């Protein structure tokens with residue numbers, strides 16, 4: 001039986017979880033993303049938020065002190081276990097972790113004031129379906145913040161990386177998909193630019209967008 005995209009992602013990220021935070025490039029990206037979200041959205045200390053595809057929580061742990069409660073979700077138990085250890089050590093007791101794959105499981109019953117997701121949408125086969133799911137999970141007027149690569153030529157991950165479903169996104173097309181899913185008032189900005197040596201040895205620059213929308 002072929003391996004599903006979710007199984008590929010779970011396996012790949014479980015395998016690399018322990019060393020994920022060692023990369024300065026990933027830490028810089030996450031710091032840029034957390035700063036961009038905090039600058040763009042009116043974060044409130046009473047908000048109930050969900051991070052989707054939180055990984056080891058490089059973004060979520062930075063934003064958690066600005067929020068009420070944060071439910072940090074990921075398909076990879078290995079990534080979540082790294083985050084849970086860091087949250088315990090930092091005393092982030094309002095941050096909870098949960099294994100969740102919204103492409104194959106129902107959403108949690110509670111409603112959220114904010115859903116944010118960084119560098120995860122490119123792993124999702126049916127983005128339009130997930131946007132509809134996010135819309136249904138938000139309280140009226142709740143915020144969605146999506147961060148991912150602008151359209152690229154596939155060199156960011158390199159050929160053969162399992163579980164990569166999109167070579168970035170066109171901002172206008174994604175904003176159109178958000179409107180089709182029921183969101184309003186979408187805005188877009190560049191959150192960060194990743195500089196990375198591609199498989200061919202050349203250093204390339206990959207802009208990363210932050211798109212925000214309201215339910």
Ligand SMILES: C[S@@+](CC[C@H](N)C(=O)[O-])C[C@H]1O[C@@H](n2cnc3c(N)ncnc32)[C@H](O)[C@@H]1O
Pocket residue numbers: 006009010013026030052053054055056057058059073074075076079100101102103117118119120123124
């Ligand atoms: C590139 S990493 C980004 C992690 C983190 N957001 C960060 O910025 O460091 C992508 C994350 O998405 C998660 N992921 C992939 N597919 C997923 C799915 N269907 N549901 C939930 N998480 C998923 C992976 O396990 C991984 O932790």
